[in-house]
Amino acid sequence: xxxxxxxxxxxxxxxxxxxxxxxxxxxxxxxxxxxxxxxxxxxxxxxxxxxxxxxxxxxxxxxxxxxxxxxxxxxxxxxxxxxxxxxxxxxxxxxxxxxxxxxxxxxxxxxxxxxxxxxxxxxxxxxxxxxxxxxxxxxxxxxxxxxxxxxxxxxxxxxxxxxxxxxxxxxxxxxxxxxxxxxxxxxxxxxxxxxxxxxxxxxxxxxxxxxxxxxxxxxxxxxxxxxxxxxxxxxxxxxxxxxxxxxxxxxxxxxxxxxxxxxxxxxxxxxxxxxxxxxxxxxxxxxxxxxxxxxxxxxxxxxxxxxxxxxxxxxxxxxxxxxxxxxxxxxxxxxxxxxxxxxxxxxxxxxxxxxxxxxxxxxxxxxxxxxxxxxxxxxxxxxxxxxxxxxxxxxxxxxxxxxxxxxxxxxxxxxxxxxxxxxx
Amino acid sequence: xxxxxxxxxxxxxxxxxxxxxxxxxxxxxxxxxxxxxxxxxxxxxxxxxxxxxxxxxxxxxxxxxxxxxxxxxxxxxxxxxxxxxxxxxxxxxxxxxxxxxxxxxxxxxxxxxxxxxxxxxxxxxxxxxxxxxxxxxxxxxxxxxxxxxxxxxxxxxxxxxxxxxxxxxxxxxxxxxxxxxxxxxxxxxxxxxxxxxxxxxxxxxxxxxxxxxxxxxxxxxxxxxxxxxxxxxxxxxxxxxxxxxxxxxxxxxxxxxxxxxxxxxxxxxxxxxxxxxxxxxxxxxxxxxxxxxxxxxxxxxxxxxxxxxxxxxxxxxxxxxxxxxxxxxxxxxxxxxxxxxxxxxxxxxxxxxxxxxxxxxxxxxxxxxxxxxxxxxxxxxxxxxxxxxxxxxxxxxxxxxxxxxxxxxxxxxxxxxxxxxxxx
Numbered sequence: 001x002x003x004x005x006x007x008x009x010x011x012x013x014x015x016x017x018x019x020x021x022x023x024x025x026x027x028x029x030x031x032x033x034x035x036x037x038x039x040x041x042x043x044x045x046x047x048x049x050x051x052x053x054x055x056x057x058x059x060x061x062x063x064x065x066x067x068x069x070x071x072x073x074x075x076x077x078x079x080x081x082x083x084x085x086x087x088x089x090x091x092x093x094x095x096x097x098x099x100x101x102x103x104x105x106x107x108x109x110x111x112x113x114x115x116x117x118x119x120x121x122x123x124x125x126x127x128x129x130x131x132x133x134x135x136x137x138x139x140x141x142x143x144x145x146x147x148x149x150x151x152x153x154x155x156x157x158x159x160x161x162x163x164x165x166x167x168x169x170x171x172x173x174x175x176x177x178x179x180x181x182x183x184x185x186x187x188x189x190x191x192x193x194x195x196x197x198x199x200x201x202x203x204x205x206x207x208x209x210x211x212x213x214x215x216x217x218x219x220x221x222x223x224x225x226x227x228x229x230x231x232x233x234x235x236x237x238x239x240x241x242x243x244x245x246x247x248x249x250x251x252x253x254x255x256x257x258x259x260x261x262x263x264x265x266x267x268x269x270x271x272x273x274x275x276x277x278x279x280x281x282x283x284x285x286x287x288x289x290x291x292x293x294x295x296x297x298x299x300x301x302x303x304x305x306x307x308x309x310x311x312x313x314x315x316x317x318x319x320x321x322x323x324x325x326x327x328x329x330x331x332x333x334x335x336x337x338x339x340x341x342x343x344x345x346x347x348x349x350x351x352x353x354x355x356x357x358x359x360x361x362x363x364x365x366x367x368x369x370x371x372x373x374x375x376x377x378x379x380x381x382x383x384x385x386x387x388x389x390x391x392x393x394x395x396x397x398x399x400x401x402x403x404x405x406x407x408x409x410x411x412x413x414x415x416x417x418x419x420x421x422x423x424x
Numbered sequence: 425x426x427x428x429x430x431x432x433x434x435x436x437x438x439x440x441x442x443x444x445x446x447x448x449x450x451x452x453x454x455x456x457x458x459x460x461x462x463x464x465x466x467x468x469x470x471x472x473x474x475x476x477x478x479x480x481x482x483x484x485x486x487x488x489x490x491x492x493x494x495x496x497x498x499x500x501x502x503x504x505x506x507x508x509x510x511x512x513x514x515x516x517x518x519x520x521x522x523x524x525x526x527x528x529x530x531x532x533x534x535x536x537x538x539x540x541x542x543x544x545x546x547x548x549x550x551x552x553x554x555x556x557x558x559x560x561x562x563x564x565x566x567x568x569x570x571x572x573x574x575x576x577x578x579x580x581x582x583x584x585x586x587x588x589x590x591x592x593x594x595x596x597x598x599x600x601x602x603x604x605x606x607x608x609x610x611x612x613x614x615x616x617x618x619x620x621x622x623x624x625x626x627x628x629x630x631x632x633x634x635x636x637x638x639x640x641x642x643x644x645x646x647x648x649x650x651x652x653x654x655x656x657x658x659x660x661x662x663x664x665x666x667x668x669x670x671x672x673x674x675x676x677x678x679x680x681x682x683x684x685x686x687x688x689x690x691x692x693x694x695x696x697x698x699x700x701x702x703x704x705x706x707x708x709x710x711x712x713x714x715x716x717x718x719x720x721x722x723x724x725x726x727x728x729x730x731x732x733x734x735x736x737x738x739x740x741x742x743x744x745x746x747x748x749x750x751x752x753x754x755x756x757x758x759x760x761x762x763x764x765x766x767x768x769x770x771x772x773x774x775x776x777x778x779x780x781x782x783x784x785x786x787x788x789x790x791x792x793x794x795x796x797x798x799x800x801x802x803x804x805x806x807x808x809x810x811x812x813x814x815x816x817x818x819x820x821x822x823x824x825x826x827x828x829x830x831x832x833x834x835x836x837x838x839x840x841x842x843x844x845x846x847x848x
Contacts, residue, residue: 037495045484045493052484052716053477060469060476069469069684071461099523101710108709111535115550115573126539126550141711148708149539260493263716284572285532286525287565290714292476292687 003337004418016419019412023369026409031370033406038189038348038394040261040314047313048259054296062298068291074283075275076267080294084267086304087222088251089235095269096278099289102254102266106216107145109250109268112281113179113214114149119247119273121212125179133171133181135163137351137379137390139189139218142182146381153381154178158188162195162203169206176209180216186233187221190351190379190392192344194231204236205243215240217251221347223311224257226319231345237269246271255297257348258307258314265297321395324404325350332411338418350393351379352410358417359388365413371406427761428842440843443836447793450833455794457830462613462772462818464685464738471737472683478720486722492715498707499699500691504718508691510728511646512675513659519693520702523713526678526690530640531569533674533692536705537603537638538573543671543697545636549603557595557605559587561775561803561814563613563642566606570805577805578602582612586619586627593630600633604640610657611645614775614803614816616768618655628660629667639664641675645771647735648681650743655769661693670695679721681772682731682738689721745819748828749774756835762842774817775803776834782841783812789837795830 007015060069062077076084076097085092098105112118114126131152134143138158146153154171157164162185172178183203185195195203203215217236225231236249247270255264268278301307326343329352333339341352354362359376366373374392377383393410395403431439484493486501499505500521509516522529536542538550555576558567562582570577578595581588586609596602607627609619619627627639641660649655660673671694679688692702725731750767753776757763765776778786783800790797798816801807817834819827 039495042491045491048493049481049484052479052481055476057473057476060473067466067469067686069472069686071463071680071685073686100714101712104710111539114539115535141708144708148705256495260716261495262493262497262712263714281572284565284568286528288525288686290524290687290717292684293714293717 003335004415004422005337012419012423016416019416019419022412023365023416026412027369029370031405031409033370033398033402033409034372035393035395035398035403035406035410036372036374037397039397040257041317041397043317044314044396045260047310048300051259051296051300054299055292059299060292060295062291062295066291068295071287073288073291074286075279076289077291077294077298079298080265083298083301083303083307084253084269087307088219088237088253088267088269090237090251090269094237094272094275095267096275096282097289097294098266098268100254100256100262100264100266100293102218102220102252102256102268103141105266105268106142106218106252108285109216109278110145110149110151110180112278116281118212118214119277129177131175131178133163133168133178134381135181135183136381137190137385137392138182139184140378142216142218143381155381155386158191158193160193162193162199165199165202169202172206172208172210172213174209178208179210179212180214182216182218184218184220185236186219186231187224187344187347189220189347190349192342192347192349192351194233197234200234200236201239204240204245204248213248215249217249219251219253220257222253223307224314224348225311225346226315226322227345237271241271247273250274258311259297259300263293265294318396320400321403322350324400325393325395325407328404328407328411332408333414336415339414348394348396350395352391352393352414354389354391354414355418355421356387356389358414358421359385359391361417361420362391362410362413365416366410369409369413371409373410427759428839428846429761436843436847440840443840443843446836447789447840450836451793453794455829455833457794457822457826457833458796459817459819459822459827459830459834460796460798461821463821464681465741465821467741468738468820469684471734472724475683475720475724478723479716483723484716484719486715486719490715492719495711497712497715498710499703500713501715501718501722503722504689507722507725507727507731508677508693511731512643512661512677512691512693514661514675514693518661518696518699519691520699520706521713521718522690522692524678524680524686524688524690524717526642526644526676526680526692527565529690529692530566530642530676532709533640533702534569534573534604536702540705542636542638543701553601555599555602557587557592557602558805559605559607560805561614561809561816562606563608564802566640566642567805579805579810582615582617584617586617586623589623589626593626596630596632596634596637598633602632603634603636604638606640606642608642608644609660610643610655611648611768611771613644613771614773616766616771616773616775618657621658624658624660625663625667628664628669628672637672639673641673643675643677644681646677647731648738648772649735649770650739650746651769661695665695671697674698682735683721683724687717689718742820744824745827746774748824749817749819749831752828752831752835756832757838760839763838772818772820774819776815776817776838778813778815778838779842779845780811780813782838782845783809783815785841785844786815786834786837789840790834793833793837795833797834
């Protein structure tokens with residue numbers, strides 16, 4: 001198959017007709033497919049259905065004697081901290097267990113920094129301009145937090161190893177207003193790549209103009225492998241400490257996509273100074289998180305091995321959906337010079353890059369044919385993809401056959417949009 | 425019995441000896457009693473033990489079809505809003521259901537106001553000085569939030585009908601920096617009184633210099649009656665709307681002292697404008713609260729009648745403890761002119777006022793005799809009781825006989841401290 005760029009005008013016109021016919025046929029079927037939702041499927045949630053009657057009547061006492069039903073324990077049950085510490089490769093003393101939302105822990109961390117500042121800093125961030133590096137494509141809800149608080153977002157390119165190091169290093173060295181950086185270091189949202197050792201080391205050790213620079217290390221997919229082997233990720237807490245920047249990384253995770261998306265446990269891990277600082281603030285905000293839900297998780301998973309075994313069952317459900325995406329894209333788009341897409345080994349998304357200027361067109365075309373896609377630009381700060389090419393596919397929720405069908409529609413839309421763009 | 429003030433020097437000396445002997449006898453017993461913790465007892469928590477295996481395997485679908493296990497629903501399940509709306513006498517559309525902590529909802533409301541402002545306002549509160557009225561004695565954690573954010577606290581006296589209206593009205597009319605006011609309007613913490621209709625109406629309708637003045641109406645004890653009849657409390661949302669200040673009150677409540685203190689459901693109720701404003705911010709902070717725990721509450725309580733029936737069982741456990749406090753205080757302190765105390769008809773605390781300058785002494789004496797009391801001054805902003813006389817007794821946690829014993833120790837300490845103070 002030749003690339004679209006090399007087609008003669010006549011061949012392009014004929015291909016366009018064929019594609020339009022396929023597109024019209026899809027349209028006539030009245031499809032209603034949704035590829036926007038990065039949510040677990042019912043089958044995945046069913047894996048944890050035993051949690052719905054845990055911890056069980058009469059079972060409310062944690063190993064340390066805490067009555068989980070009563071007030072107290074602002075930073076989590078010691079047993080829960082042990083599990084989180086194993087998950088995030090740190091010490092239980094460096095863990096704070098929160099409520100059900102790691103997004104909330106990240107949001108609240110930024111709020112605390114804005115109103116009070118952080119260790120190594122010189123007071124509330126809100127006293128001056130605040131900028132964050134936003135490796136993009138990235139997670140829209142991270143960017144939404146920045147936008148909400150008037151934090152200027154600086155786009156940094158992503159490659160197969162993580163954020164573009166040259167860009168990052170140059171920026172943070174030059175501008176003390178750059179206080180933070182968003183990272184989804186493993187099975188990145190949406191590209192699915194895992195940061196290389198070199199990238200993690202560089203981020204942990206680079207020179208920053210801001211003494212209180214923070215990396216928001218959203219390890220959302222820490223055990224969310226699709227295959228039997230995992231993408232190794234260097235432990236940034238350790239590497240940063242070794243590099244003399246122990247307070248730089250703030251690591252976040254949750255069990256939302258492990259146990260139940262609406263009723264999981266969120267946690268953060270950080271240096272002792274960061275943990276002490278956060279605890280001081282959190283103790284003003286709340287008497288403590290839901291400890292019964294922590295005990296429920298402890299009873300269900302027992303330990304990190306229990307979590308890993310459970311995630312293998314998730315992988316068995318998710319893998320065919322990701323394979324469907326790649327199969328259809330390879331078949332429909334392979335070798336045509338009009339699209340590249342990621343083949344993640346974990347996480348929740350496939351990222352598709354079209355030719356420049358085609359993404360919004362694809363979303364519009366797909367929508368008209370009954371396939372809802374995440375809005376073009378959603379993976380960039382302020383929803384503005386400078387090249388209008390990135391699309392995020394979320395294959396977890398629909399059944400595999402629907403994923404395949406939706407991807408076929410998308411592939412036809414990408415081809416149609418590409419032909420139009422090349423004809424201009 | 426004559427008052428201590430009228431005792432002759434000889435009688436006072438002899439009484440002091442008797443009291444000292446009783447005190448020493450208590451001390452010799454090596455007591456370890458704690459009257460500081462406003463927590464439900466195990467017996468109270470046991471009332472909700474059926475919740476520990478709810479909602480039950482296979483039960484995860486709310487009445488509106490929501491799969492509570494998955495993401496979404498930033499402001500709560502519609503069914504849960506109906507229950508909260510009944511509890512707070514408002515419309516479900518005016519309710520936001522949160523996580524497990526109403527303190528967190530109050531804290532976060534203040535954070536939002538500081539960083540973004542509120543409806544009727546002119547921008548972030550943090551742009552200028554912010555002051556709050558703090559009716560005192562009051563709830564230490566309210567005051568701690570103000571202290572944490574550098575909000576100046578202005579003490580307002582409490583009487584049997586609520587905050588001193590003349591003080592409040594004069595202050596808020598004169599100073600536009602006064603942006604808020606803390607209220608625990610029913611079974612107030614710690615005095616146990618309920619605001620009179622006149623007070624509620626005046627607070628709802630008074631003229632304030634700040635156009636965006638907010639009443640933080642912490643209705644923590646809305647159904648926490650000790651007796652078969654409840655203290656009626658005027659609906660401030662309705663009264664404020666009628667007075668042309670619909671956005672003034674922000675009502676908070678939780679099931680922490682209804683279901684489980686560590687695993688309850690918190691909620692707020694407010695005008696449509698306030699709810700829309702809060703929802704906009706909360707949608708940036710989190711994808712949503714724990715809906716499975718909401719479903720658990722829905723299954724367990726069913727409706728407001730279910731909550732009321734449950735609270736009657738709490739009352740049966742709590743009442744003897746409150747009665748013990750009053751019985752011992754009446755017997756030991758009655759008619760002596762050295763102390764007054766409240767006889768609350770609900771809530772979690774008894775407030776004891778000693779002679780001026782005696783509270784810290786009583787805490788010290790009691791502590792040395794093995795009875796831990798909440799620190800003197802804890803019920804005032806910055807832990808400073810200007811008259812050093814208020815003490816908060818929390819009788820809920822220990823068994824009734826221990827409460828009685830602890831109160832006897834306290835009463836002896838009050839008498840000893842009073843004699844010393846009068847002798848000065």
